[in-house]
Amino acid sequence: MTTNTLLIPALMLYLAGSAGYVLFFLVQKESWYRAGFISVLAGFLFHTCAIGYKYAHGGRLPVANLHETILFAAWILAGFFILIRYRGRVKILGVFAVPLVALMTGAAILLPDTIVNLKTPFNSIWLFIHIILIFTGEAALALACGTAILYLIQERAIKTKSNRFFFKRLPSLEMLDSTGYAFIVGGFTALTIGLISGFVYARQAWGHFWSWDPKEVWSGISWLIYAALLHERIVAGWRGRRAAILAIAGFIILVFTFLGVSLFLGGHHYEFTRW
Amino acid sequence: MPSGPNREKARIVIAGINHNTAPLELREKLSFSNGETVEAILELKSMVEIREVIIISTCNRMEVMMTADDPDKAVARFKAYLSSTRSMPPADFEGALYIHKDDEAVSHIFKVAASLDSMIVGEPQILGQLKQAYQSAVGAKGTGVILNRVMHKAFFTAKCIRSETGIGSRAVSISYAAVELAKKIFGRLNEKTILLIGAGEMAELAVAHLIHNHADGRRYIANRTFATGEALARRFNGQAIRFEEIEDTLVSADIIISSTGAPGFIINAKKIKPVMRARRNRPLFFIDIAVPRDIDPGINRIDNAYVYDIDDLNGVIDENMDARHKESIKAERIIDQAVIRFRQWYDGLDIVPTVKALHDRLSFIADAEIKRTLPGLDKFSETDALALKRMTEAMIKKFLHHPTLFLKNTGSHTDKALYLDITRRLFHLEPDE
Structure with missing residues (x-):
């Protein structure tokens, strides 16, 4: 059995879920929202089986090549999205999150699942924490970015007084702003602890906390952007448009750190994103 | 409906007046209180010409729905009853009275229930009022098989229309539009502070409407004539302030409604920038009802500040009106189908x-x-x-x-x-x- 046997149905269900959320957005019927969510839930089940299968086979978290890393990130994002659905007030967020999960799952299916012999030891609890928390933090920050995009659209609609299409369909600015803020607080916390556990692991594996590896540097830059955003919000009451733009910028840097650094710049994380 | 010589079945008829056919004065005179309704149903039901009867009386309409072998005789009886209890000659109200029979009557009551015949189309209270009227009629044993069916189908159809069309979900007045916008900016209006500058019917209506929508924070009223401001403040349970205090109040206010006769802007964009800093960028929403305008439209370009003037609000309303018109076409189609289904049942009742x-x-x-x-x-x-x-x-x-x-x-x-x-x-x- 290849994992694709599980991943293709997962992708199909994620695509169906995306369609459900888009329809919910367009016609505002609760039933489409429910259908979308059930599809995502079913897709996540297949996805989880695929991840579990890989974990059982490899005896480690499946993050050893780009195929696995993206697949794992998509899995965490989908899981996070399902988890917050019960608390989340911004239903429309699925319009952003579910297609992103589908896109990542699709990309993972296309990427080859190359067998790699890892040089780095994989059996550390710190590495486990590092991976889980970084990915969870990134999932939260991805949703923060989605919320920020929705905020900007709604803010435009209200300011220009002309776009009733979005005005009617999107939630209030206050709700988008506070939800985005909650995602950033959560994501930033996870990212911070994740980075610290990464340092501890690096000390164990390579003997030093920090080695000016490109991924480390870019992670630091992303971390600083979010730290600045939170600082300004708490001290100067930064909110609304500027906070939204910064949340989007932060996420772009984060994506670059996730993919770009390994692809273009190399470093010790390189082997996890090889393809 | 069948009209052959052997027809033994009672026919449905509605006689009534509403806000389109009768002025308030006449509507007041012809309206029924709860007690009068029961009394009238018992009285009318005892007449041989009338088989079933329901009386609907709200501030915008008074209607009687009956089943009778001969609808015209039933209506004549009702007119006589009305004339004697109100001590008015029938000529005084006959001109305002509309009469619908059979399919038309069914269609009419379905429309009333769905709020398509209301003064503000889509307003939700009418359905509740209709249910109450029906309950009184049932209590007084005024209804039978046919009217029971008509009313149940009217409630059912109204529910369908509410869930399948957008009727009732859109703002069609300045104050509705202002509340709709405020909700899109602030989410919930709880604990939002309102500042009213000037006075005027529309502005006061907007304030009342915001309060009705749970804007339960503080209320400030600024007026050139302090005494007028104080009177308004008492009405809205708020606090009167002097014109000079407006700038300081902007730091704590969230929604500003302005409606003064001033020739120029009362609040300039330049003043708002420091205010936003002091507010820590909490959103500020200006509703400018004055002509000429009170609020500098340049404020709308400042982050987290939003300005809507009377034209902007009218734009919102026009679009809602258009949408509502489209929705009511959809609703009428649903009603037509319901009337046809009712008629199938009625025809079978032989x-x-x-x-x-x-x-x-x-x-x-x-x-x-x-x-x-x-x-x-x-x-x-x-x-x-x-x-x-x-x-x-x-x-x-x-x-x-x-x-x-x-x-x-x-x-x-x-x-x-x-x-x-x-x-x-x-x-x-x-x-x-």
């Missing part, structure tokens, strides 16, 4: 169609059973099958002999429709249920 439907139902069951049994019997010829068929036919006829006789002669004092309806329900003869 002896001939009921007996025929009963016969068809039994034949259908017998045929199905024969079809199931025959293949299992091997020594059965074609002629045997025919004989069997004839036998079941004869049985059905005998089964139906007494029920048919009974339905034809239920007695002159009983409501034939009731027995027909029970028969139809007993044997499940309704196509849509």
Whole structure:
């Protein structure tokens, strides 16, 4: 059995879920929202089986090549999205999150699942924490970015007084702003602890906390952007448009750190994103 | 509806006045209080010309819906009743009275229930008022099979329309539009502070509407004439401030409604920037109802500050009106379908169609059973099958002999429709249920 046997149905269900959320957005019927969510839930089940299968086979978290890393990130994002659905007030967020999960799952299916012999030891609890928390933090920050995009659209609609299409369909600015803020607080916390556990692991594996590896540097830059955003919000009451733009910028840097650094710049994380 | 000479079934008729046909003065005079309604139903029901009766009386309408063998006679009786209880000659209200019969009456009551006939189309209270009117009528034993059915279908259709069309979900007045916008900016309006600058009916209405939508924070009223401001402050349970204090108040206010006769801007963009800093960028929403404008439109370019003037608000309303018009077309289609379905039921409420439907139902069951049994019997010829068929036919006829006789002669004092309806329900003869 290849994992694709599980991943293709997962992708199909994620695509169906995306369609459900888009329809919910367009016609505002609760039933489409429910259908979308059930599809995502079913897709996540297949996805989880695929991840579990890989974990059982490899005896480690499946993050050893780009195929696995993206697949794992998509899995965490989908899981996070399902988890917050019960608390989340911004239903429309699925319009952003579910297609992103589908896109990542699709990309993972296309990427080859190359067998790699890892040089780095994989059996550390710190590495486990590092991976889980970084990915969870990134999932939260991805949703923060989605919320920020929705905020900007709604803010435009209200300011220009002309776009009733979005005005009617999107939630209030206050709700988008506070939800985005909650995602950033959560994501930033996870990212911070994740980075610290990464340092501890690096000390164990390579003997030093920090080695000016490109991924480390870019992670630091992303971390600083979010730290600045939170600082300004708490001290100067930064909110609304500027906070939204910064949340989007932060996420772009984060994506670059996730993919770009390994692809273009190399470093010790390189082997996890090889393809 | 059938109008042949043998028609024995009661017809539906509505007579009434509403906000389109009668001025408030007349509506007041013709309205019924709860007690009067019951009294009137008992009185009208006792007349031979009237079989069933429901009275609907709200501030915008007064209608009586009846079933009667001769609708015109029933209406004449009602007019006489109205004239004697209000001590008014019928000529004083006849001009305002509309009369709908049969399908038209059903369609009318469906429209009333769905709030398509309301002064503010889509306003939700009417359905509740109608339910109350129906309950009073049921309590006074005013209704029978036909009006019960009409009312249940009216409630059901209204619910369908509410859930399937956007009627009732859109703002069609300045104050509605202002509340709609405020909600899109602030989410919930709880604890939001309102600042009213100036006075005027529209501005005060907007404040009242915001408060009605749970804007329960502080309220400030600024007026050139302090005494006027104080009077308004008492009304809205707020605090009067001087014009000079407006700038300081902007730090704590969230929603500003301005409606003064000032020739120039009262609040300039330049003043807002420091205010936003002091507010820590919490959103600020200006509603400018004044002509010429009070609020510098440049403020709308500042982050987290939003300015809507009267034209902007009217733009919102126009679009909602358009959308509402489209939605009401959809709603009318739903009503047309409901009227057709009701009419099918009504037409079936006669002896001939009921007996025929009963016969068809039994034949259908017998045929199905024969079809199931025959293949299992091997020594059965074609002629045997025919004989069997004839036998079941004869049985059905005998089964139906007494029920048919009974339905034809239920007695002159009983409501034939009731027995027909029970028969139809007993044997499940309704196509849509």
